[in-house]
Amino acid sequence: MRYWLLKTEPQTYSWDQLVKEKKTLWTGIRNYQARNNLRAMKPGDVAFIYHSGDDKMIVGVAKVTTEAIREHTSDEGDWVAVEIEALTPLAREIGLEEIRNSPVLSGMELLRQTRLSVSPVTNIQAEMIFKIGKTKPPTE
DNA sequence: GCCAACGTTGGC
DNA sequence: GCCAACGTTGGC
Numbered sequence: 407m408r409y410w411l412l413k414t415e416p417q418t419y420s421w422d423q424l425v426k427e428k429k430t431l432w433t434g435i436r437n438y439q440a441r442n443n444l445r446a447m448k449p450g451d452v453a454f455i456y457h458s459g460d461d462k463m464i465v466g467v468a469k470v471t472t473e474a475i476r477e478h479t480s481d482e483g484d485w486v487a488v489e490i491e492a493l494t495p496l497a498r499e500i501g502l503e504e505i506r507n508s509p510v511l512s513g514m515e516l517l518r519q520t521r522l523s524v525s526p527v528t529n530i531q532a533e534m535i536f537k538i539g540k541t542k543p544p545t546e
Numbered sequence: 547g548c549c550a551a552c553g554t555t556g557g558c
Numbered sequence: 559g560c561c562a563a564c565g566t567t568g569g570c
Contacts (some may be wrong), residue, residue, distance in 0.1 A: 415568090437553080458568060502569080521552055521567050547570105554565075 409527035410443065410453040410470070411516055412490070421455050421466040421495065429491040433477055436485060440524040444486050445474045452544060453490055454527060454535060456516065462502040464535060467493045467544065496539035510534040 412432060414420070424430055435441055447453075451470040457463055474486035505511040511534055515525035527535070536543045 413568090462569075519552085520550085520569080523567090549570085550568095552566085555563085557562090558560085 408446070408448070408451045409529065409532040410447065410451060411456055411464070411514070411525050411527050412453050412468070413456045413458050413516070413523045413525075415459045416457045416461055417459065421457065421492075424455070424466070424468065424490070424492045425495070427492075429471065429489055431475075431487045431489050433487040435487070435524060436483075437521075437523065439519075440522055441486060443522075443524040443526060444488055446526075447474060447488050449473065452493075452532070454532075464496060464500040464505075464539065466495045467541065469493050469544065493544050494541060496535075496541050498538065498540040500535060500538055504538065508534065508538070511538075 419430075432444075435444060447470045449471055453468045453470055454464050455466045455468055457465050468490040470488050471491050472489040474488050477485045477487045479485065500511075505514060506517065510531055514527065514531055515522060519525065532543075
């Protein structure tokens with residue numbers, strides 16, 4: 407089981423919306439590296455949801471429930487989406503500043519590749535997010 | 547509003 | 559294949 411981070415602008419699609427809908431198809435990824443990350447996802451993987459823009463913080467934990475599915479759009483190219491399901495909000499949200507200041511979290515791909523909207527999270531980083539976020543990791 | 551960091555496009 | 563110009567994302 408692997409961990410991931412999904413970035414979203416809350417004005418476009420927010421964590422609250424995901425909670426309301428319970429699950430959603432994570433579509434609209436139009437970047438090859440992000441697409442490759444989507445393709446590497448497996449059902450049961452865990453995805454942290456990060457709000458960019460005004461919020462700039464990790465807000466919630468979701469579960470990947472499908473493999474990457476081909477996205478049928480008018481766009482040229484071979485794009486995919488995965489379905490995710492809301493698991494739990496972080497009891498304590500983790501802001502960008504705190505991510506930068508944490509020796510563990512500052513290694514996150516989120517900081518190294520700021521424009522990448524789907525990025526991998528290591529097990530150690532995930533543990534730290536749950537710890538700082540005062541949230542229990544999901545149990546299978 | 548500005549800028550850094552990329553990604554994309556098109557000319558050569 | 560290289561590079562300049564341009565567009566986009568995201569933080570400040």
